Amino acid sequence: MKIVVIDAQGGGLGKVIIEKLKERVHDVEIIAMGTNVTATAVMKKAGAVQAATGENAIVYNAHRADIIIGGIGIIAANSMLGEITPKMAEAVSSSDALKVLIPIGKCHILIPGSQSYTLNELIDMAIDCAAGHIENTD
Secondary structure, rough: OOEEEEEEEHHHHHHHHHHHHHHHOOOOOEEEEEEEEEHHHHHHOOOOOEEEEHHHHHHHHHHOOOEEEEEEHHHOOOOOOOOOOOOHHHHHHHHHOOOEEOOOOHHHHOOHHHHHHHHHHHHHHHHHHHHHHHHHHH
């Protein structure tokens, strides 16, 4: 099972996702996809098995993933201060992978109800979703 974690800017969200995934699920391949080298390096250091940077890497790997996890902005063209290109957003959106999206309000996308949770609670819920999917496919 391949889990692709996508993050931009400083990679902090991806770092926490990878650390929590490694605690919770085993026998999966966690691949870090950063929009920039800083995000990629931070996620690789957090324990991703493989890592790559940039538009082509994200487009290529989105269609090879079983699960894609990241902030909701990974499906919105030009989000994350423009780091998510239209090609990246399309590749993630059109992938057959299960997409576990964390509703972070920094991408001009608001999901009613998500404001009542802290970022850590939202990350924990995302990990629960991914882990549940993995457990049900084994």
